Amino acid sequence: MIVLLSILTGCASLGAEPAAEPGHVVAPPVAVVVEGRQGLQDEARSRQAIEQAEAEGRSRAFKAHLARLTALGETLSSNNSVDLLIDGPATFDAMFDAIKGAEHRVFVESYIFEDTDIGKKMRTHLLAKKAQGLDVRIIYDGVGALTTSGRFFDSLREGGIEVCEFNPVGVDEGRAAPLDVNHRDHRKLLLIDDKIAFVGGVNISSVYSRGSFSRDEAASDEGESGEGAGWRDTHARLSGPVALELLRGYEDTWHRQACGGPPFDLPERDAGQAEPTPGEPDDRLVLAILSQGDGDSGRFYRALLGAIETARSSIHITMAYFVPNPTMLDALKAAARRGVDTQLVLPGKSDSLLVLRAGQARYDDLLDAGVKIFERHDRFLHAKTAVIDGVWSTVGSSNLDWRSFLHNDEVNVVILGREVGQQMDTLFAKDREAAERVTPEAWSDRGLGRRVMEMVGQVWQYWL
Structure with missing residues (x-):
């Protein structure tokens, strides 16, 4: 069988100030002074003018990114x-709280759905809601959950929950396994009633039982090595x-996979509803992008590429699997x-x-062009x-690689707004602080074995 991966995956300073070279003096920071119609402004008015200019710059970036998405x-x-x-514990706490408050339906879609402690906790919450009469459904990927026992999913079905395997690797309830084993459901999606959604990179897996930033969590099992820490991931509610x-989008996947079960009974779209438009420059707008490996697989790719091409000031990307096409x-x-x-973690x-x-x-190539890599x-x-220009942000399941952009069903949200953008930039700075800078000089010294592996990886990049 082809081995498939569980892949997808306020601005701080750029790090500590460089130390002074021998014989050189590092100059102290200089306060910026703004000249207005009345001449030089005092410090308070200068600061206010600078903040207004920065806000206006963000406003222009907001409008530029909105125009690019509209053009797409x-x-x-x-x-x-x-x-x-941030990370598994916070994500699952929020998920379980939302499930407890559900009144009509709870739908889960996850590439990996393990029968370990996290999976069992999820099962308990879902069965409790089904017992209350709610519509509860699960979509899991046939490859992503390959190591999960069939008995685990049977226990969910016995409790009345509708369970569907995406592109089964064998035969599932009479549905023959598809020939396109490379087409996987890599989404991580939880939907509560018609009003709450969770999207991101967190699977239902034991690797998220602990957080990733705390030294105490890292040392809990494996001393100071950090191997006991949870995976570093980001989700959004x-x-x-x-x-x-x-x-x-969930309903569409359910029907495309011939999952069966009762009708969904979803609200109809309001035909008379006007297209949403931004009010104030900082109005928060959200775009849901559900890409399909057997349909429009490149929708998120086009959105991200458009944002990079539109970028005016900053591109900050944190990416689990990074194999960009030319x-x-x-x-x-x-x-x-x-x-x-342009910075990458x-x-x-x-x-x-x-x-x-x-x-x-x-x-x-990236280092030669001036891209900073950590x-x-x-x-x-x-x-x-990713967060671009402090106003264009995205959280989701798509990695920046061929698999996510060609072969998988993925789900991402794009958020336009300064508040979320600032939070994303703060998180990016925290990851960057915990990372090691890759310098052109150090990178050029890597060994022959490493270079050979890089060439081999490029040969197989389409299938990885």
Whole structure:
């Protein structure tokens, strides 16, 4: 069988100030003074003028990114709230609280659904809701959950829950296994009623039983090595109209996979509803992107590529699996060369050495163009996020690789707004602080064996 991967995956300073070279003096920071109609302004007025200029710059970036998404034919929804969830414990606590409050339906879609402690807790909550008469359904991937016992899923079905295996590797309830074993459901999606959705990189897996940033958590099992820490990942809780859009996407997958069961009974779209438009420049808009490996697999790719090409000031990407195609690679290099602060936080270790090396084969070109690269060696990095110009943010299941953009069903949300953008930039800075900078000089000294593995990874990149 083909081995498939569980892949997908306020601005701080750029790190400590460089130490002074011998014989040189580091100058103290200089306060910026603004000149107005009345001449030089005092410090308070100068600061206010600078803040207004920065806000206006963000406003222009907001409008530029909104225009680019509109040109791609995308429709965003307004009046949504977004809460970022960092790592497994916070994500599952929020999920279980939302499930407890469900009144009508609870739908789960997950690439991996383990029968370990986290999976069993999820089962308990779902069975309790089914016992209350709610519509409860699960979609899990046939490859992602390959090691989960059939008895586990049978116990969910026996409790009345509708359970469907995506592209089964054998025969599931009379549905023959599809020939396209490379087409997988890599989404991580939880839907509560018609109003709450959870989207991100967190699978239902024991690797998320602990957080990734705490030293105490890291040392709990494996001393100071950090191997006992949970995976580093990001999820989002959304409430508002975008949840209903994701719910309709779930229904579409259920029907495409011939999962059966009772009808969904979802609310109809309001034909007279006007297209959502931003009010104030900082109005938060959200776009749900559900890509399909057997349909429009490149929808999120186009959105991300468009944002990179539109970027004016910064591109901050945190990515679990990084194997960009030539077009995406060129876009990142072009952004750096036109002066956009382009930074990547990537894994220094991976569950697939070939994927890791295939991505590292791009480092020479990126470093030459001025892209700053940081690797996290202390934790397993599984997050798939980006923040561009401090206003365009994304959280989801898509990695920046061929598999996510061609072969998988994926789900991502794009958020336009400064508040979420600032939170994302703060999180990016925290990851960057825990990472090691990859310098052109150090990278050029890597050994022959590493270079050979990079070439091998590139040969197989389409299938990884």
